[in-house]
Amino acid sequence: MSAGTFAPAPGAAPLARQVLAQAGMETRLLLRNGEQLLLAVVIPLIVLVGAVSAADRIGLSFDDPTVDVLTPGVLALAVMSTAFTSLAIATGFERRYGVLKRLGTTPLSRGALLAGKVGALLIVELLQFVVLGSAGLLLGWSPDVSVVGVVPAVLLGTAAFAGLGMLVAGTLRAEATLAAANLVYLLLLAGGAVVLPASAYGGLGDVVQWLPSGALGEAMRAAFNGEVPAVEMAVLASWAVVGGAAAARWFKWE
Amino acid sequence: MRIDGLVMRYADKTAVDDLSLVVEPHTITAVLGPNGAGKTTTLETCEGYRRPQRGSVRVLGLDPVKDRRALMPRIGVMLQAGGAWSGARTEEMLRHLARLHADPLDTGLLMERLALHECGRTPYRRLSGGQQQRLGLAMALVGRPELVFVDEPTAGLDPQIRRTVWELLEELRADGVTVVLTTHYLEEAERLADRVHIIDHGRLVASGSPLELTRGGTVATIRLVVTQPFPPGAPEALATALGATTELTVLDDLSLQVSGPADGSTLATVARWCEVHEVLPESLTLGQRNLEDVFLELTGREPEVSGS
Known part of the structure; x- marks a missing residue:
């Protein structure tokens, strides 16, 4: 071994490279995790195919074709599963296993860490949209896409759920986070007006549309119907501010 | 730093x-x-x-x-x-x-x-x-x-x-x-x-x-291993002969350890005791003070057990 192998040459990588590295790493870990993949793709796919093909038998009927109503809802579910459940579980275990502590003494700043996490969420969501959107199209979905509706709705929905996910992950133990994140996912899937429109919940619909799940579901249905869902986006933005501020205030790194 | x-x-x-x-x-x-x-x-x-x-x-x-x-x-x-x-x-x-x-x-x-x-x-x-x-x-x-x-x-x-x-x-x-x-x-x-x-x-x-x-210690350690089990009463007699300033620990039937002032008299006492009690030493080692002894003296505690 020649002398000077370990001669000091410290320095931080350029910020962009750090963020890309972090986003890439988190994406790979997420896609490699079977349970998270189940939540991200398999369950939404089952919900979509199952509900569309069995709509008549289970008494689902809407003004518009069933697949046109359900596909945007399933895309909203996909955003929720990734930005809330997957993020919370992954971050909870990062706290538990000292990953955040470890990264705390690298050049990676907290801002770059968060940017990396958001990057990973958006990459995974894009993959989900490709898979689930294709499935919808195969089932006969004919969307009328409003780009200025869809993009902000997805971003705001991601921000709202990510803030809440980080709040759960940063305050509960890893096991409790795992349980809570899955439970909330199931409850919102069933009763949160994500997949089914708020109107399907009768009187309860007036309440659930103010939940982040209801707001995102309604926003996606509107945005894939050529509209710009201003009210729902405002609701999501409010949740993002509340969740983000609470997470920033109460998140414990260790 | x-x-x-x-x-x-x-x-x-x-x-x-x-x-x-x-x-x-x-x-x-x-x-x-x-x-x-x-x-x-x-x-x-x-x-x-x-x-x-x-x-x-x-x-x-x-x-x-x-x-x-x-x-x-x-x-x-x-x-x-x-x-x-x-x-x-x-x-x-x-x-x-x-x-x-x-x-x-x-x-x-x-x-x-x-x-x-x-x-x-x-x-x-x-x-x-x-x-x-x-x-x-x-x-x-x-x-x-x-x-x-x-x-x-x-x-x-x-x-x-x-x-x-x-x-x-x-x-x-x-x-x-x-x-x-x-x-x-x-x-x-x-x-x-x-x-x-x-x-x-x-x-x-x-x-x-x-x-x-580790230099300039005041405590020396002598470890003695013998060929036959100690005769009854012999370790007690050694403890008495060494006096209160010295600590004697019987490790088992065949070995004991003495910690005392780092001077020639401790060693002489142990040698005389061997002669009197007809104890045949198999080995006699003089402990060098190491960091462990320093640590014990200063903290009065054993270092942590690894993996704790």
Whole structure:
């Protein structure tokens, strides 16, 4: 071994490279995790195919074709599963296993860490949209896409759920986070007006549309119907501010 | 690195109590102390995880909390446990850390030096404790730091790999890296460290080179092993002959240990006792004072058991 192998040459990588590295790493870990993949793709796919093909038998009927109503809802579910459940579980275990502590003494700043996490969420969501959107199209979905509706709705929905996910992950133990994140996912899937429109919940619909799940579901249905869902986006933005501020205030790194 | 009058208190307990010490550049400095002595709190304050409650900490001339951005690229930290995603593969984890740095070490070389190349594709959760330990060290070194903090670098490693790690730490020093290490193994500190700081109850109780610390002891140890079991009453007679200033421990039927003033009379007393009681020594060893004895004298406690 020649002398000077370990001669000091410290320095931080350029910020962009750090963020890309972090986003890439988190994406790979997420896609490699079977349970998270189940939540991200398999369950939404089952919900979509199952509900569309069995709509008549289970008494689902809407003004518009069933697949046109359900596909945007399933895309909203996909955003929720990734930005809330997957993020919370992954971050909870990062706290538990000292990953955040470890990264705390690298050049990676907290801002770059968060940017990396958001990057990973958006990459995974894009993959989900490709898979689930294709499935919808195969089932006969004919969307009328409003780009200025869809993009902000997805971003705001991601921000709202990510803030809440980080709040759960940063305050509960890893096991409790795992349980809570899955439970909330199931409850919102069933009763949160994500997949089914708020109107399907009768009187309860007036309440659930103010939940982040209801707001995102309604926003996606509107945005894939050529509209710009201003009210729902405002609701999501409010949740993002509340969740983000609470997470920033109460998140414990260790 | 310089710590001045550091005080750290938790709810009802003072973890670090007016601690001051200096770490010279390009040295290996060992921080020793019993469990709960305040070693980890001190180190974590230097690493910027905790804010000093009183006193000041400067690492490479920087404030670890305020100057975090400037300091972090220049230091390497090896945590005692964890620090990796359970699903991340060894090589992938190390590469990730490398990408956060401007001019990292070659990860392949580092893995080879630490015998990690065989488990490059193994997820972290399936690594053995020793492999996780070595990956932790690799992660601390990959950014070519000027100063590394290593917490228990060889705990749970087999002797051969422990020697590899020791050689690596010595090479770091030779290449101009400053190493601050905590360890359970006093022989590790004795072999590696240029300077040893012994901490107890959050205070510095001794500082110096291993030689300075072990020199000039006042206690000598004599270990006697005999060929036949001691005759009844003989060990008691020896204890009486040696007097109250000397401590006698019967280790088993065939061996005993005497700790007493480091002078010729203790040895003479033991020799005379052998003659009187017709005890035939198989071996008689005079203990040299080592860092362990110093540690025991100063803290009154055994060093922590490894893996605790």
